[in-house]
Amino acid sequence: MNLDFTVIPAYLDVVLLGAVWTIAITVAAALLSFVGGIIFAVVALYAPLVVRLPFRLFAWLFMGTPLLLQLFLIYFGLVQIGIDLPAFVAGVVGLGLHFAVYNSELIQTSILAVDRGQMEAARTLGLSRGQALRKVVIPQAVRDVIPPIGNNMIALLKDSALVSVIGVSELTLSAQLAIGRTYRPFEFYVLAAVVYYVINLGMEAVQRRIERRIAAAR
Amino acid sequence: MTEPKPFVDIRNAQKSYGALEVLKDISLQVARGEIVAIIGPSGSGKSTLLRAINDLDPLTGGEVWLEDTQINKKLPHRQYEKHINQVRQNIGMVFQHFNLFPHLSVRENVTLAPKLLKGLSDDEAEELAREQLEKVGLIDRIDYYPSRLSGGQKQRVAIARALAMKPKVMLFDEATSALDPELVEEVNLVMKKLAEEHMTMIIVTHEMGFAETVCDRVIFMDKGVVVEEGPPSKIFRNPDNERTQNFLRKHLANANR
Numbered sequence: 001m002n003l004d005f006t007v008i009p010a011y012l013d014v015v016l017l018g019a020v021w022t023i024a025i026t027v028a029a030a031l032l033s034f035v036g037g038i039i040f041a042v043v044a045l046y047a048p049l050v051v052r053l054p055f056r057l058f059a060w061l062f063m064g065t066p067l068l069l070q071l072f073l074i075y076f077g078l079v080q081i082g083i084d085l086p087a088f089v090a091g092v093v094g095l096g097l098h099f100a101v102y103n104s105e106l107i108q109t110s111i112l113a114v115d116r117g118q119m120e121a122a123r124t125l126g127l128s129r130g131q132a133l134r135k136v137v138i139p140q141a142v143r144d145v146i147p148p149i150g151n152n153m154i155a156l157l158k159d160s161a162l163v164s165v166i167g168v169s170e171l172t173l174s175a176q177l178a179i180g181r182t183y184r185p186f187e188f189y190v191l192a193a194v195v196y197y198v199i200n201l202g203m204e205a206v207q208r209r210i211e212r213r214i215a216a217a218r
Numbered sequence: 219m220t221e222p223k224p225f226v227d228i229r230n231a232q233k234s235y236g237a238l239e240v241l242k243d244i245s246l247q248v249a250r251g252e253i254v255a256i257i258g259p260s261g262s263g264k265s266t267l268l269r270a271i272n273d274l275d276p277l278t279g280g281e282v283w284l285e286d287t288q289i290n291k292k293l294p295h296r297q298y299e300k301h302i303n304q305v306r307q308n309i310g311m312v313f314q315h316f317n318l319f320p321h322l323s324v325r326e327n328v329t330l331a332p333k334l335l336k337g338l339s340d341d342e343a344e345e346l347a348r349e350q351l352e353k354v355g356l357i358d359r360i361d362y363y364p365s366r367l368s369g370g371q372k373q374r375v376a377i378a379r380a381l382a383m384k385p386k387v388m389l390f391d392e393a394t395s396a397l398d399p400e401l402v403e404e405v406n407l408v409m410k411k412l413a414e415e416h417m418t419m420i421i422v423t424h425e426m427g428f429a430e431t432v433c434d435r436v437i438f439m440d441k442g443v444v445v446e447e448g449p450p451s452k453i454f455r456n457p458d459n460e461r462t463q464n465f466l467r468k469h470l471a472n473a474n475r
Contacts (some may be wrong), residue, residue, distance in 0.1 A: 115317075118319065126306040126331060129299070
């Protein structure tokens with residue numbers, strides 16, 4: 001056995017800085033994927049065909065191709081049509097849109113699962129369909145969809161490791177930098193794994209808090 | 219004697235779901251301040267008729283009028299939406315399963331539509347909510363969420379919510395059918411109070427006893443047609459039509475409540 005964990009303290013700051021970037025990317029992409037998910041869901045359910053079709057195509061592309069490929073396309077490919085994004089932004093956009101599409105499927109189901117009596121009651125009071133969606137149906141759908149979306153966000157955290165390949169110094173890449181100096185892959189990958197797990201625990205705690213607040217207002 | 223102009227006027231209502239004809243040429247007029255009960259077996263079309271009044275389930279034929287406005291006017295989509303949303307502000311509806319908004323407090327349930335559609339300020343809305351909740355006897359629950367209310371309380375909040383828009387007519391779709399028997403009375407009392415204030419009410423119900431006490435006119439429907447109508451004393455005590463008699467006999471227990 002050739003393990004030497006004493007190399008870790010010297011590079012702990014590098015790895016933890018990487019963790020901060022991972023959290024930043026994850027939070028930003030998660031927010032984008034949440035808001036995007038709601039928008040895509042509303043479009044998929046309620047927009048006229050002219051608007052729905054391009055979104056459908058977009059969703060199909062994001063669901064049918066590897067996330068890694070999507071990141072490459074956004075970071076390297078878009079430059080050729082004039083869109084030059086910094087790596088961090090490309091990473092957030094790629095992750096965010098990718099998961100927005102998956103979230104949208106969940107949110108659509110949740111919206112359709114809201115009892116139709118809710119829409120009827122709202123329309124009966126004189127609310128337009130848009131107002132009824134905004135004030136009555138979607139708030140309920142969003143509350144109901146938090147647990148499955150939470151699961152998606154954990155997946156997002158794990159997939160954030162992929163942005164290392166477009167050069168963002170997040171956790172995985174930082175671990176690799178440390179390994180490049182110390183030639184100790186096992187120790188640093190284990191460290192990275194532990195840090196991912198801790199971030200994971202943090203996200204679950206946030207999700208529980210959100211769910212509790214929703215339950216209180218019931 | 220000149221007929222008073224009908225307040226709610228249903229003309230030749232017809233509703234089909236594909237091959238199934240649920241409403242067959244029904245005409246019905248309700249005067250202002252009149253309280254009308256619609257009774258009949260399941261599948262008779264009474265809920266469908268009620269829900270056609272505010273175009274919740276649009277008719278396939280015929281017209282519905284509220285005063286001088288045709289409710290189910292044929293208009294291009296956008297104009298129709300504006301029109302129907304405006305018209306519905308004048309028609310309050312109470313559902314069998316309450317349909318309170320669970321993510322909003324009682325206060326918010328009642329003030330949502332007035333604030334959104336009539337631009338009421340927070341203070342005005344608060345006053346309005348208190349007024350309506352006092353009327354239904356639930357002012358002390360104003361901060362509660364629907365999940366903490368009993369069925370009867372939920373229904374009373376639903377009534378307050380509908381009244382908050384100051385409608386000209388109230389529609390009740392089996393308002394007490396989903397309630398435990400001991401909770402029915404509190405809702406009936408609220409409806410009785412409304413009747414005494416001369417609200418125009420159209421009530422689809424299975425509560426024959428309540429209908430007899432409160433209503434000016436009873437309409438018996440069966441298989442999509444109006445079989446018989448008249449004052450409660452006639453319909454409940456001495457109906458002409460055999461189908462009416464059969465129906466009421468089956469409901470004898472309810473009628474004696």
